[in-house]
Amino acid sequence: MSPNVPLAERLRPHLLAEVVGQQHLLGEGMALRIAFESGQPHSCILWGPPGTGKTTIARLMADAFDAQFITISAVLGGVKDIREAVEQAQVAQGNLLGSSFGTGSGGGRHTIVFVDEVHRFNKSQQDAFLPHVESGLFTFIGATTENPSFEVNSALLSRATVYVLQPLSEADLKQIVAKAQAICAVPAIETIAIERLVAYADGDARRLLNTLETLAVAAEREQRSEITDAWLLKVLGERMRRYDKGGEQFYDTISALHKSVRGSDPDAALYWLVRMLDGGADPRYMARRLIRMASEDIGLADPRALRLALDAAEVYERLGTPEGELALAECVVYLAVAPKSNAVYKAFNEAKSFVKKDGTRAVPLHLRNAPTQLMKTLDYGKNYRYAHDEAGGFAAGERYWPDDMTAPGFYRPVERGLEIRIAERLRELKRLNNQKN
Known part of the structure; x- marks a missing residue:
């Protein structure tokens, strides 16, 4: 393979046994492993964070079933790309009909259509796959970083098995670093630098390998025989974690913060607050959520909580980042240790429900x-x-x-x-x- 090919592509597994991570799906006796061994492809949706192997698994399925592999990017593609995929599938099947959206049965090679970022297709675009999935013209595999329950329409979701991929563990990422050093021209790496590199990757193999490639190129240019921790910090600059400010991870994290406050755990609440701020969440949004928590979970058990939340929001408006963030932290700790009551919250909802149904x-x-x-x-x-x-x-x-x-x-x-x-x-x-x- 050409050295100009990105490191992540050079290290992409070609056999199921080479895949690092996702053993809850690919291990012996697990769901996807059984699907591979059955010899019968089925439509599925691979849901997980970036760099966890969604594309790799889809390609391996095509190889395992000796299928034509067609990739569509939902970011760049549209109905035209779907039509072309249907035509290619019909040709491979040996039954090309006049209509570009015709279906048919016959011999020939099976096709797998892989749609990356499938959540970016709208409902009508997703619907365009349905008749061909049902007819068996091709097997549909979608990859998404967003919750399919919200982003994939129910008709397509009902015809596909959802497999949930997890972020790669530290051990998984260290194994990938070792593979890169064994296969490619990657210099020696100080142990503490590997730890930092793995933490920087934050469960994302692609991010790990892209960063490692950047470091390898820089080390070669400077004629360095080893990547030290101090030099790595100099090259990488401030570490930024993976964080999706508008997607599933965002709402999972704010949920964890809210539940930590409700559960009266100030340390956990502080942790999730800092995770969100560190990941780029708007502190003004955080302030609004704290006001909501004061109303919903503390209420009249401690009316000062609402006033403190409002004060924290005002302090942030006056001071901004980073000084104003301390007021948000103070508020989070107070809300977590305050006595809890959702009596007003429940009463309000009951009253709304009553009025809605009553005359x-x-x-x-x-x-x-x-x-x-x-x-x-x-x-x-x-x-x-x-x-x-x-x-x-x-x-x-x-x-x-x-x-x-x-x-x-x-x-x-x-x-x-x-x-x-x-x-x-x-x-x-x-x-x-x-x-x-």
Whole structure:
């Protein structure tokens, strides 16, 4: 193979046994391994982060089944590319029909159509594969870094098995480094530099090999016999982790942050906050999410939490990065250790659900506003009891619900934080109401 071919391509496995990682799919007795050994190709979607072997596995399937392999990039392609793939599949099958979207059966060579970044195709483009997958004209393999549940239409999803690929482990990546050193002109690498290189790759084999190739070229230019940690840091600059600010990983990470706060683990919450900031998440977005957490998970158990979250957002607006990020960290720790209550959150959702299903009930006359004489004549506001004029500032026995409605009891405070006091107050008010009635 030409030395001008990228290192990642030179090291791409040509046999299933050469694949590093994904043993939960390719190991003995595992799902994809069984599929390879069966000799029967089937449509599937390979879902996983970049550089985990999706394209490699698709190519190996084509080799294993002696199939024509057609690649379509959903980033650059469209319906025209799908038509051309159908025509090529028909030719290989030995049954080219007049219509470019015709199907047929017959002998010949089978075709695998591999669609990279399939989530970038819209619904109509994805639908264009359906009749040909159903007819068996070709086997469809899609690769995606996004959750297929959201990004692949249900019709295509129902016809394909989803295989989930995992980021490569540190041991996997070190094995790939050793392979690169054995096969290609890669200089010796200091042990600590390998550790840093593996951490830099962050589970992505392609990123590892591209970086290693850059280092090898730079080392050759400087006539270096070894890649040291200090030199590696100089070449790479500040480490940037893999982070998709708009995709699955983004929402997984914010979910982990929210659940760490809810679970009262300040260290874990700080970790996920820093992961997001380090990965490039907008701190203003983070501030908005913290405000949401204060409302949803802490609520009236500690009303100061909401004020602190608002203050943290304001501090960040004034100071920006990096100084303002400390206020977000302070807020995260406070939210994590604060007493938790979702009573208001649940009450609000119950009230919304009730109102959505219920009819439009009339406002009782005594609760209506009466700014005009006509309204007063119609008894608007009549017999309304002004609470401030009553003993203790409470009009015991007064009703504030529609006349034909029983109070549902949406809000049920928990026995944590300030809501302990709130619950006591509500019990006392209920006792006073019962005495009056």
